Amino acid sequence: MVIDAGHDLHGNSETEPIGPGSSTRKIKDGGGTHGVVSGLTEAELNMRVAARLRPLLERAGIRVVMTRTETAGTSMGNIARARIANRAGASLFLRIHADGSTDPSARGSHTLYPALRRGWTDDVYAESKRAARVVQAEMVRTLQFPDRGLQERSDFTGFNWADIPVILVEMGFMTNRTDDRLLAMATYQRRAAVGLCRGTLRFLRRPSAPCA
Numbered sequence: 001m002v003i004d005a006g007h008d009l010h011g012n013s014e015t016e017p018i019g020p021g022s023s024t025r026k027i028k029d030g031g032g033t034h035g036v037v038s039g040l041t042e043a044e045l046n047m048r049v050a051a052r053l054r055p056l057l058e059r060a061g062i063r064v065v066m067t068r069t070e071t072a073g074t075s076m077g078n079i080a081r082a083r084i085a086n087r088a089g090a091s092l093f094l095r096i097h098a099d100g101s102t103d104p105s106a107r108g109s110h111t112l113y114p115a116l117r118r119g120w121t122d123d124v125y126a127e128s129k130r131a132a133r134v135v136q137a138e139m140v141r142t143l144q145f146p147d148r149g150l151q152e153r154s155d156f157t158g159f160n161w162a163d164i165p166v167i168l169v170e171m172g173f174m175t176n177r178t179d180d181r182l183l184a185m186a187t188y189q190r191r192a193a194v195g196l197c198r199g200t201l202r203f204l205r206r207p208s209a210p211c212a
């Protein structure tokens with residue numbers, strides 16, 4: 001499987017088509033959000049959880065490819081991330097993010113998956129939706145943040161270019177004081193990784209490993 005820690009040290013204001021053959025273009029990477037209390041960048045939080053998740057999955061016998069392993073450069077953009085996943089022939093493209101909102105009371109976890117669009121996502125729609133359902137459930141059970149459910153998105157470049165099942169997990173809101181304070185703690189980063197590991201193994205129909 002491919003673990004994609006969202007964003008990088010710097011955003012990327014170049015644009016790219018939101019899907020194969022599309023004339024609609026979007027910025028490659030707006031740079032992500034940051035912690036209202038912790039000051040942590042989303043890019044670094046995503047990386048910390050991804051780095052904890054990798055060994056949990058490897059110990060369960062899953063081969064893992066990372067789109068990045070440090071927070072150090074300009075974001076590669078979402079087509080590049082999808083291409084890494086496609087080339088790996090992975091069983092799941094798991095994108096790790098945290099959310100930001102203008103409403104400081106917004107908090108909790110949610111998981112996004114691609115909307116159905118013929119030629120773009122019809123080959124991955126059903127399995128992505130199934131992955132979103134099981135990963136969201138395990139994530140909420142382990143992290144114990146409010147359950148904001150699932151959301152279909154038609155406008156995510158990284159979804160529309162994916163040829164393998166793809167989901168994007170928004171672990172919590174870094175613009176919410178509670179979510180941010182907890183997500184900045186190593187124990188909660190570990191809980192998030194365990195939840196993602198359990199969800200991934202369920203999706204892959206692997207026997208539930210301890211993910212510990």
Ligand SMILES: [Zn+2]
Pocket residue numbers: 006007032033042097098099
């Ligand atoms: Zn993000």
